[in-house]
Amino acid sequence: MTTTRELRQQAEPITMLTAYDAHTASVIDDCGIDILLVGDSMGTEALGYDSTLPVTVDDVERHTAAVARGSDDALVVADMPFLSVGVDEAETVRNAGRMLKEAGADAVKLESGPHTVEMTERLTQLGIPVMAHLGLTPQHVNQLGGYTRQGTTEAAAEEILSLARAHEDAGAFALVVEHVPANVAAQVTDALDIPTIGIGAGGDCDGQVLVISDVLGLSENAPPFAEQFGDLRAAMADAIEDYKAAVEAGSFPADEHSHIEDGLDDLG
Numbered sequence: 445m446t447t448t449r450e451l452r453q454q455a456e457p458i459t460m461l462t463a464y465d466a467h468t469a470s471v472i473d474d475c476g477i478d479i480l481l482v483g484d485s486m487g488t489e490a491l492g493y494d495s496t497l498p499v500t501v502d503d504v505e506r507h508t509a510a511v512a513r514g515s516d517d518a519l520v521v522a523d524m525p526f527l528s529v530g531v532d533e534a535e536t537v538r539n540a541g542r543m544l545k546e547a548g549a550d551a552v553k554l555e556s557g558p559h560t561v562e563m564t565e566r567l568t569q570l571g572i573p574v575m576a577h578l579g580l581t582p583q584h585v586n587q588l589g590g591y592t593r594q595g596t597t598e599a600a601a602e603e604i605l606s607l608a609r610a611h612e613d614a615g616a617f618a619l620v621v622e623h624v625p626a627n628v629a630a631q632v633t634d635a636l637d638i639p640t641i642g643i644g645a646g647g648d649c650d651g652q653v654l655v656i657s658d659v660l661g662l663s664e665n666a667p668p669f670a671e672q673f674g675d676l677r678a679a680m681a682d683a684i685e686d687y688k689a690a691v692e693a694g695s696f697p698a699d700e701h702s703h704i705e706d707g708l709d710d711l712g
């Protein structure tokens with residue numbers, strides 16, 4: 445298994461993708477992706493909500509356990525959902541601890557801010573590795589007024605840089621930087637020893653992350669910074685239409701899918 449320490453020493457960019465279920469985790473893991481993030485993006489991508497806000501600790505725990513069971517090598521990171529951390533220290537530790545103790549995660553990710561510096565230090569001291577997350581933090585959508593680019597003024601960019609340093613000092617092992625100008629992400633990357641993992645943050649981070657349904661071409665509303673590397677929606681529709689047509693035409697099930705038991709032809 446990849447460890448959080450090995451990540452820092454890797455020469456090639458770090459690769460990270462989200463996964464919410466065991467089959468997908470197993471395919472991603474077999475492809476040699478370094479980190480599986482059980483994102484709270486499961487809210488929109490697996491659970492049918494309009495945002496990530498309704499996702500619960502139980503949801504993330506259950507999906508993290510599925511991803512951990514489905515993968516062998518990748519580091520599994522559980523994304524702590526809205527209001528599950530930062531409200532109260534004991535509750536934060538309990539919620540984050542469940543991901544490692546019950547679900548088999550290797551680390552947790554917290555959407556970071558001034559309120560998560562102490563919490564990051566506490567969790568790290570207790571043996572729970574923390575991935576920080578700055579820039580666009582979608583759990584703040586109600587204050588941001590949309591999923592807009594962050595760090596676009598000097599003051600905002602300085603704030604991200606200073607919070608990045610504070611989370612590194614607090615013990616975070618990596619930092620996700622989301623939807624910020626590439627030159628801001630590059631300076632954050634230069635300023636830190638821990639790896640940065642960008643999403644919509646340009647090519648100068650130490651690694652990249654995307655949401656798996658965007659990569660596969662399964663989502664209906666991928667963000668502008670995502671690249672659709674496949675067309676899984678079309679591939680799924682082809683298979684499903686073929687199945688429907690075969691059932692309607694009577695060609696499925698065929699003899700090879702059926703079994704006749706001798707002596708059972710005169711029931712009733």
Ligand SMILES: Nc1nc(=O)c2c([nH]1)NC[C@@H]1CN(c3ccc(C(=O)N[C@@H](CCC(=O)O)C(=O)O)cc3)CN21
Binds near residue numbers: 485654655658
């Ligand atoms: N499928 C998926 N992919 C993601 O990358 C993702 C999620 N879901 N859910 C959680 C967050 C939300 N993210 C998003 C979602 C939308 C935009 C987006 O469309 N931004 C536009 C419009 C901003 C606005 O005015 O509201 C932009 O130009 O920045 C960006 C990031 C990234 N994360």
Ligand SMILES: CC(C)C(=O)C(=O)O
Binds near residue numbers: 462481484622655
């Ligand atoms: C986009 C990534 C970083 C995330 O937080 C998620 O998928 O929930």
Ligand SMILES: [Mg+2]
Binds near residue numbers: 483484485523
């Ligand atoms: Mg998330």
